[in-house]
Amino acid sequence: MARKKIALIGAGQIGGTLAHLAGLKELGDIVLFDIVDGVPQGKALDLAESSPVEGFDAGLTGASSYEAIAGADVVIVTAGVPRKPGMSRDDLLSINLKVMEAVGAGIKQYAPDAFVICITNPLDAMVWALQKFSGLPTNKVVGMAGVLDSARFRWFLAEATGVSVKDVHAMTLGGHGDDMVPLVRYSTVGGVPLPALIEMGWLTQEKLDAIVKRTRGGGGEIVALLKTGSAYYAPATSAIAMAESYLKDQKRILPVAAYLSGQYGQNGLYVGVPALIGAGGVEKIVEVKFDATEQEMFVKSVASVTGLIDACKQIQPAL
């Protein structure tokens, strides 16, 4: 069987980590693409030189031309600029929207059959725009945020309870912003839902509230520590889990930004929901039942995403 091909658009912090993980896991041959000449080539060569020591077989190349992504099975997009001091959310939106336009055209021309995972912020709007610009089917274009937000939630819970991360599961839905929706009732430690865990005295309500708050601010916490950039190890690992589920038809149910066409009462937008990822891309969207509070949080989060999409449409009326 020929090796799969994984194209990484953006060879920055997350792009480089994605390449490293994809190599270590032997997911396929890897192409790193970036507009900054030399960086994708340099990172690809550096990683290739690590392969004899680690003992993984994967082609690693760097490129500054879209031809190099031809026939990719998976494309992961991190291209864009981060928010800098003095830059408004709309400034960032308009710059990264232009980046999505270029990336979407490249994917449309060279990798129309790929499963595309967008990571660029503001995530829920950028994945929506990327799907439009690329013209790929909506079930083949997804955004990564929920796996990361849930992983943060899981880690904080594991740390608080002293239980292995393997036995802690959590679900964080909605948009990738401060009003994301960590679902306490659907999150478990050793299979026990969090409200029952409080009754058992393993966790206090105060501690859980603090963990939910910390999860919501998880991205900002890392930015404040790093000062010069945002998180990249956990974001890259999260996107690789999504890519692996597609490439190996694992049919994992993961919280991803997926296109909604009626599910959760929403139409024509991308937002974080549990989705089954297999060889067909997003094969199913799981519609969990919300209680009144969860519904309210979800609707608020969707409103933020709609606001971002409206801003995109104002910048680019063709969308």
Ligand code: TXD
């Ligand atoms: O949960 C999530 N979705 C996220 C999102 C979690 C963490 C970070 N998140 C966002 O991912 C972050 O706000 C950024 O928008 C992306 C990528 O983060 P990263 O830390 O990798 O950013 P870098 O290091 O700045 O890398 C971006 C690269 C850089 O090398 C640029 O030269 C390149 O993108 N770039 C481009 N590549 C190709 N084509 C175009 N047009 C382009 N413009 C910039």
